[in-house]
Amino acid sequence: MDNATISSLSAELAARKLSSVELTGHFLSRIKALNAKYNCFVTLDEERSLAQARAADARRSAGSGQPLTGIPIAQKDIFCAAGWRTTCGSRMLSNFVSPYDAHVVAQLDAAGAVNLGKTNMDEFAMGSSSETSYYGPVRNPWDVHTVPGGSSGGSAAAVAARLAPGATGTDTGGSIRQPAAMTGICGLKPTYGVVSRYGMIAFASSLDQAGPMARTAEDLALLMTTMAGYDARDSTSLERERENYARELGKPLAGLRIGLPKEFIAEGASADVVKAVEAAVAELGRLGCTTVEVSLPNMRLAVPVYYVLAPAEASSNLARYDGARYGYRAPEYADLADMYKKTRSQGFGAEVKRRILIGTYVLSHGYYDAYYIQAQRVRRLIARDFAEVFERCDVIMGPTSPTTAFRIGEKMGDPVQMYLNDIYTTPANLAGLPGLSIPCGFDAKGLPVGLQIIGNYFAEARMLNVAHQYQRATDWHTRTPPGVE
Amino acid sequence: MRSEGQIHYPFPITHYREAAMKWETVIGLEVHAQLSTRSKMFSGAATAFGAPPNTQACEVDIALPGVLPVANREAVAKAVRFGLAVGGKINRRSIFARKNYFYPDLPKGYQISQYEMPIVQGGAIGIFVDGREKIIRLTRAHLEEDAGKSLHEGFHDFTGIDLNRAGTPLLEIVSEPEMSGAQEAVAYARALHALVRWIEICDGNMQEGSFRCDANVSVRPAGSDKLGTRCEIKNLNSFRFLERAIEFEARRQIGILEDGGVIEQETRLYDAARDETRSMRTKEDAHDYRYFPDPDLLPLEVSESWIGEIRSNLPELPQARQRRYQDEYGLSGYDAGLLTQSRELSEFYEALVRRLAGFYKLGASWVLNEFMASLNRAGLEIHQAPVSSERLAGLLKLIADNTISGRAAKEVFDAMWNEGMDADSIVEYRGLKQISDSGELERICEEVIAANARQAEDYRSGKEKAFNSLVGQVMKATRGKANPQQVNEILKRKLSG
Amino acid sequence: MALSLDDVRRIAHLARIGIDEAEAQAALAQLNDVFGLIAEMQAVDTGGVEPMSHALDVVQRLREDAVTETDQHALFQSIAPHVENGLYLVPKVIE
Known part of the structure; x- marks a missing residue:
């Protein structure tokens, strides 16, 4: 079972x-x-x-x-x-x-x-x-x-x-x-x-x-x-x-064209991850796919853009948590302003507060154009890169994450290192494109590696077909973690 | 409430009058008109006024986690309707933005509004002040959602929040700072109030908060073309408060400037009980609303064909109707203007002249004089008037065909108003019908001439005045029921014979 | 361009997040690291590029003006921190 x-x-x-x-x-x-x-x-x-x-x-x-x-x-x-x-x-x-x-x-x-x-x-x-x-x-x-x-x-x-x-x-x-x-x-x-x-x-x-x-x-x-x-x-x-x-x-x-963005490998993926992804692409080659090298020149900007836009929207989306109608309310407060501040200070954890502060800053008077609007413009450049690439291929492939699982606590003190972990995944969100990750091997420590497949808009069924055919030919997805039968 | 004579002047009135000559008050108004839709701007909750607290606040209105807004088509249509009525530009594509601030009556922590790209830009409204027409240009009109209500009374140390109003669609109508003085501001607000009711986008109920004004007031040296620092006055929920608040605020600002002071840009609240404005102690620069396009709402597109459909459903607008009354009915500009000040009054007049098939001036005169005076005396709205347009037409027909005299008509009107009967019945039972049987009049005239031989002789010898006396005698003999024109005619014929 | 401690206090106030001196100091260092990362994006020439607010180039769908919601305030207020007579209560708002 x-x-x-x-x-x-x-x-x-x-x-x-x-x-x-x-x-x-x-x-x-x-x-x-x-x-x-x-x-x-x-x-x-x-x-x-x-x-x-x-x-x-x-x-x-x-x-x-x-x-x-x-x-x-x-x-x-x-x-x-x-x-x-x-x-x-x-x-x-x-x-x-x-x-x-x-x-x-x-x-x-x-x-x-x-x-x-x-x-x-x-x-x-x-x-x-x-x-x-x-x-x-x-x-x-x-x-x-x-x-x-x-x-x-x-x-x-x-x-x-x-x-x-x-x-x-x-x-x-x-x-x-x-x-x-x-x-x-x-x-x-x-x-x-x-x-x-x-x-x-x-x-x-x-x-x-x-x-x-x-x-x-x-x-x-x-x-x-x-x-x-x-x-x-x-x-x-x-x-x-x-x-x-x-x-x-x-x-x-047969005939499926896989685009391999050179930036997906260049931007700091670990050797084990690169190896597993390359092996997966080779396997798909045996299933009749062809590959073409493509470029997403603005991909390196996806993380900076994402960390402007997502916190900006979040700072506003999370304003409703004020202790007035539901959820946590601080037990003690002097007045309304104090209730808001204590409720939100105690109710949110460090990372959420950090992102609310980032988002508040980039939307605030005098910074909006330089951060928020600029990020939206670069977002369009990133989306355009994809549109051009999809003229030349059916799906894009690369690693899902630059590394395999890291140790608990390893990156908690360093937000920037944590954020850079999202380098391969944020571009699809910014463009609104579908993205899929499937297991494609393990690193030297026995930790799983994910293959990312990004498709054009509404190409989910096609992407699932690619993944399914790969899974018929391989067994990575059937491996169980140690101790799990 | 203080009466007119007890206005609290911030500094001596003589000083003020001299000073006032040197300064010009400039006003721009921001009006929030609640759009009369069944459901809210972004949720399917009802908008009815007066429901028990929070019973019309659905999961979207109370901003539960995960809920999303979906805009009301009818609210958009009403905004377009307004834009067309004022001759503004309808933006084919407009954007909803979030205005972020914390307040307990604002459940999401932001208000969905329109900022950089409103649905309506420009347009104008004509106002009448001292018999002159002035055009007030509009900056923009944009869609937004209302906040809830904070109830400060009744709870020790607490404020109660009712979110029934939260999410009600509003059209914020912003004028250019083009009104000089409280009188113009009030005239503009009234004209706008009449228009939104005329085109049926807002019920205009100011007690219920359906039509609310904020005034931006500044003063500048007379003749200057540079605007002074403005203060925004909030909470003006009647035309009277609007007028009083502007007058107070202008005096306050002039006083400061006369004393060599500087106006601080701020938001002020009008306190009706004290008839003064006071600072809300919020520095303008402390607000940073962090407007940005609402990511939950895609661009709002209004198609050419939809605009066309809304345009074709617009009623005849007050200004067009006023022009028609002048051009086709021959009314004076003043009367035409008065008759088109409200849709209800104008519709009453339209119904009246339709029944009369003409007699436009007679109809206008009766509507604007006897009818309006009686209405005002009784403190009634047009739809409550005891005399309908149908009954008034019945009366005016009797005047038009000389059945009754103008003097008798006034008596009939009062009787109609008080007794609720139609004109024919009143004329009948009060015996007010003019004598138009010429045989009988001929006889009475002959009797009067015979009985007043000296006056008859005087008239024949050229003393015109004597004629009036004879007419008076005939009228007296007929108890006022004779048709004066007919009497004139018969008497002249008989006296010259 | 680096943030100052005053910037941190200002945005914390705008966001209604209580922050003490030590937290402000710690936040300042981390935010400046993050803005260091973001700076890369600021250097890009985006002249003539339209800002992209939404992933897809589609327009807003509107709903018909119909009341579809019923009164659920008893349910909603069963999870509220403080209610009385159907009203949500918060500390007195002073105007």
Whole structure:
């Protein structure tokens, strides 16, 4: 059961060889046994999960099951779920029980999926290591002294440790792909606007995008088909036909043109990472793909641009946490101004406060043009680079992260070093393009390496096809962390 | 409230009058008009006034984590409607921006507004002051959302927050600083108030806060073309307060300048109870709203065809109607202006003259005089008037066809107003019908001539005055019911015979 | 261009984040490191390039003017720090 994929579990549920109550109960007991080790989950609600499982079983019995009916899915704690405590990794929302469902949660619920629990994450998704959580750092199942990446580190570690067959994540600057890479699983950040942001707690609105995390590309396609879709409550949600993201999985890859940006290797990737990525590209060559060297000349600017735009939007998005209507309020204060300052000073952690300060500064009078507007202009240059590259290739490939998982605490004192970790992932967010990370090998220490596939707008099905064909030819995605059977 | 005679002058009034001659007050107004939509600007919550606290504040309005705004099409249409009505430029593409500041009635910590690219730019409104028309140009009009309400009374050491109003669509209408003096500012505010009601984008209810004014007031040496430092006065929720606040503020600023002082740019609050403005003690430079385009809202596009559709649904506008009253109905500019000051009044007049099929001047005169006077005396709105346009038309028809005299008509009108009957019935039971039976009048005239032989002789010998006396006698004999023209005619014929 | 300690205090106040002297000092050093990283972007010639606010070049979708929300204040206020008579209470606002 632990190593079974969502698609195989779905088949067993459909064949009535397995009930959702059994399946959900199994994962819940694994979580109870192992969560102390990995700190993946911040909130469990067995009763609710099992009630959903029973409902799913009834639905299967009634013959109205869908592929995800009865499948337990771990929810990143950034998604509001009615009746569930939803903390976003923050003390600020430590007592916030959401009165409503995020669109993604409602979609999965409507498909009959079971909410297995809420996963740990960097506070308000601000981090690349899942260490900034108020609920303590998440540990990487491949080596518990290392980070699982972030911000969706709880979801990634849960899937890697076989505490859940699949999970949701969000990606603002790499928060799905980078933890997927560091924990040896798969993660997809869709095209901006394809998955509704309604009920997904905002970090940087123009960059945030939700997506699935699982162990195979096929499972990502299954989850994505349910998660994606137009939502009238999100103005940036695109009105498009519903897609079956599994529709191209079986397509042969012959003739696929892979663009290899020279900057992806030049900008400081470790030798082990480069080696694994090159081997993956070679494997795809054997499957009939061709390669072409391309250039994204402005890519090196993505991190500086990202660290202007994302904090700017965040500084405004996080202004609602003022202790007036919900969430944390400081226990003692002299007056209103003091209540605001103490509530926000105590309720937010160091990284969140740092980014709020950066964002406030770049939007403030006299600095707006030099920082914010300039960053938006460079953002366009980065997006144009991609547009030119996609004239010459179908997908772009490179490493997801310059290094494999680093040690817990290693970069916490040095924000700049932490931020530079996002160098390969932020460009796709800035351009709004879909990005995928799949496991493609290990470094000398036995830690997983991720291959990043970036596609053109709305090319998710094609990208999943590439990943699926690669996974049919390789077995990196089936490897289990030490101690996990 | 202080009466006119008790105005609290900041320095001696004689000094002020001399000083005032040397200074010119310049005013620009920012008006917040609540757009009369069913639901809010960015959420599906109701906008009805007076609901119990927070019962119309949905998850978007209270800014729960994760919620998102979706703009109301009707609010956009109403903003476009306004832009077209004032002849402004409708920006095909406008941008919603966030204005960031902390305040308990602002749940998101920012207000969604429009900053660099508003939906309407330019346009103008005509006002009448002392019988002269003046054009006030508009800078812009932009869409934004209202804040909630803070209730300071009733809780010891606490302020209560009601977010029912939070998110209500507002059109902020900004004028150029082109009004000199409180009188012009009030005339502008009234004209704008009438217009937003005329085009049915705002109910104009000032008590409920549907139409609120902030005034930017500055003074400068008379004849100077450079603007002085301005102060923004908030909380002006009636035309009277607007006038008083500007007058006070102008005096305050002139006083400071006369004493060699400097005006500090600041936000001031008008305190109606004390009839004064006072500093809100917030330095302008302490505000840094950090405006930036709202990443949750894509550019707002208004298509040419949508603009065309809105244009074709616009009612005839007050200025066009005023021109038509002058050109086609032959009304004076003054009367035409008065009749088009409110949509309700103008519609009343339209209905009246439609029924009369003409008699435009007669209709205008009655509407602007007897009807308005009675309305004002009774403190009623037009739709509450006991005399409908249909009944007033019934009365005016009787005047037009000489059934009753003008004098009797006034009596009939009062009776209609007080007794709620139609003109025909009143004329009937009060016996006010003019005698138009010429046989009977001929007889009465003959009797009067016979009984007043000396006056008749005087008239024949050229004493015109004597004629009036004879007419008076006839009127007396008919108890005022004779048609004076007819009497004149008969008497002249008989006296010359 | 480096931030000053006054800048840090000013933006902390704008963001309503309480910050003591030691925290301000620590934040100053870290923010200056971050702005050192950001400086690279500032040097780029972006003449004639339109700022990009959104990932996709699409326009805003509008909703019809209909009341779709019902009164849920009891639910919403069940998680509020301080309410009375249906109102959210905060320390007295002085104007």
